[in-house]
Amino acid sequence: EIVMTQSPATLSVSPGERATLSCxxxxxxxxxxxxxxxxxxxxxxxxxxxxxxxxxxxxxxxSGSGSGTEFTLTISSLQSEDFAVYYCQQYNNWPxxxxxxxxxxxx
Amino acid sequence: xxxxxxxxxxxxxxxASVKVSCKASGYTFTSYGISWVRQAPGQGLxxxxxxxxxxxxxxxxxxLQGRVxxxxxxxxxxxxxxxxxxxxxxxxxxxxxxxxxxxYDILTGYYKGPFDYWGxxxxxxxxx
Numbered sequence: 001e002i003v004m005t006q007s008p009a010t011l012s013v014s015p016g017e018r019a020t021l022s023c024x025x026x027x028x029x030x031x032x033x034x035x036x037x038x039x040x041x042x043x044x045x046x047x048x049x050x051x052x053x054x055x056x057x058x059x060x061x062x063s064g065s066g067s068g069t070e071f072t073l074t075i076s077s078l079q080s081e082d083f084a085v086y087y088c089q090q091y092n093n094w095p096x097x098x099x100x101x102x103x104x105x106x107x
Numbered sequence: 108x109x110x111x112x113x114x115x116x117x118x119x120x121x122x123a124s125v126k127v128s129c130k131a132s133g134y135t136f137t138s139y140g141i142s143w144v145r146q147a148p149g150q151g152l153x154x155x156x157x158x159x160x161x162x163x164x165x166x167x168x169x170x171l172q173g174r175v176x177x178x179x180x181x182x183x184x185x186x187x188x189x190x191x192x193x194x195x196x197x198x199x200x201x202x203x204x205x206x207x208x209x210x211y212d213i214l215t216g217y218y219k220g221p222f223d224y225w226g227x228x229x230x231x232x233x234x235x
């Protein structure tokens with residue numbers, strides 16, 4: 001089973017600034033990686049799939065990059081609604097596995 | 108618009124079973140699959156398994172094999188997840204999520220893809 005490791009566990013950023021979240025796979029997952037956003041009391045929401053393709057309705061300030069074992073989610077200018085927990089998920093190998101999450105909090 | 112509406116919260120005793128439903132609307136049910144993902148309190152996400160709404164093929168997480176059964180009713184566009192022999196560590200929010208068919212690996216029979224729409228979640232509490 002592939003282990004996904006996200007860093008940092010918590011990231012404090014001011015509104016309007018850029019946030020960079022990292023996700024590392026224990027072995028190559030090619031570009032078969034997704035990012036999800038989860039707000040308190042809500043279900044996760046798909047943001048990015050294929051490492052860099054935004055899902056339907058996702059604002060352009062969200063971007064994903066990387067391949068192989070190293071991936072990044074960038075939020076270019078943080079809005080108040082972006083403060084949440086973010087999870088990466090690999091789906092190159094079965095079973096798909098999630099990282100432990102990065103909590104993005106207001107600085 | 109795509110919607111997945113799940114059944115309400117459940118409280119069960121250890122050793123009992125629970126069956127959670129997930130009613131889909133806004134798309135052709137049999138053109139996608141459904142995965143189930145759970146989240147223990149304050150914890151991350153754990154994939155439980157997948158079912159094809161087209162033909163009923165299933166993949167289950169190894170740790171749940173023998174305790175979990177996923178089914179669908181195409182006449183009502185509803186997916187079900189039953190978990191048996193409940194333990195306290197099964198206490199979690201259970202989510203259903205739609206899975207695009209393009210990520211079904213015909214060679215292995217496994218679903219390997221993202222989850223594009225999610226239900227609102229169902230809290231299952233296991234307590235004596």
